[in-house]
Amino acid sequence: MGKIFKNDVSVLFNNNPISEDFHLYECGYEECKPTKPYEFVPIDYWVIHYCIAGEGIFQIEDKQNHIKAGDIFMIPPYTKNKYYPLPENPWSYHWIGLRGKQIHKLLSMCGLSPETYIIHNELDTHLKNLFEKIYQEFQRERYFKSISTTFLLFDYLGNHLRLKQKAELSTTEVYFNAILNYIHKNYADNISISDIATANNIDRTYVFKLFQKYLKISPSQYLQQYRLSKACTLLRKTSLSITDISYTVGFQHAPYFTKLFTQYIGETPSEYRKEYMRFGEDSFS
Incomplete structure (x- = not known):
């Protein structure tokens, strides 16, 4: 970082969004000094950090997480959080702040969501370079370039890291993902639990065990x-x-x-459709 950035900390803002769907609001970096833990005030936008050196603690939803170089951690809007460097090995990180109606969907496609705040990984030079380039183009007020680089970052997270993590899945996770894929492709047919088991070369009982392990419901309910x-x-x-x-x-x-x-949704299909027709598509996610 020292060859590219002059100061220990810098943050840049852009208060002129190009679109309501996606806005690269801020970006920055920091080479942290040892500090006492303190709590951050919840903000109204998404923030993604990439730890490039050292270690720290990230606390969210009352759960503490150890962060090391290579890890990504995200703070959703309006979420109570606390994060700080470890005194014996203080971290350095880059971050970007995002606003917009489509940010939740885009980040979910990258493996980040309000249920999955962290991606653990080894330090990745390409990922580090993407964060650096976003900052550099932002600083030059080349906002289209910084936005396009942000989407390259999303593509890298959603493909390279996801494929890498997939290769590290346990045997049970592989089987369970295969079962879900089979259901998603064949739900319109008259499939049974036996069909699901046969298609994946496993026993019916094992299908039930996998659903209890990962979703706490039966395959029929799913x-x-x-x-x-x-x-x-x-x-x-x-x-x-x-x-x-x-x-x-x-x-x-x-x-x-x-x-x-009616049992699951709380109204009949006809009532559901009428409600949609009355309020319009924008009333539904």
């Missing part, structure tokens, strides 16, 4: 919920009849679909 989520989309987005929608998402009997939909 399949039903997934089908219902697809039905909600079709009710909002298409003019298909409720009977046609029930068959399209894999239910064999329309009355059973209506009963189950």
Whole structure:
């Protein structure tokens, strides 16, 4: 960092968003000195840090996490947090701050979400260079260039690191991901738990154990919920009849679909569709 940046800390802001969907609001870096732990006031935008040297503690939702060089940690908007360097080996990091309606979706595609705040990894020179370039272009007021580099950063996180982590998955995780992929591709067919097990060359009992381990529900419950989520989309987005929608998402009997939909969603498919038609698409996520 010393060859590129002159000071120990710097932060830059851009208060003129190009779009409501995506705004690179700030970026910065800091070579930290040992400090006492203190709590940060929650902010109204997303912040992604990349630790490039040293170690520190990141506390969020009352859970402490040890951060080392190579790790990424994210703070969602309006979230109580605390982070500080370890006195014996204080960290240095880059960060970017993001605003916009699509930030949540974009970060989720990169493996970061309000449920997954941290990506543990070895120090990655390419990732470090991307953060540095975002800062440099931002400093030169080349905002389109800094934004395009931010999307290169997203692409790298969403592909390279995700593939690397996938290669490190345990055997049970591999099986479970394969089961979910099978359900997502075949939910519209009349599939059973036996079909799921056979397609993945495992026993029915093992399918149940995997769902209990990772989701705490049965495979049948997951399949039903997934089908219902697809039905909600079709009710909002298409003019298909409720009977046609029930068959399209894999239910064999329309009355059973209506009963189950009402049980899970809290209103009938017809009521759900009318509500959507009354308020418009913007009322639904």
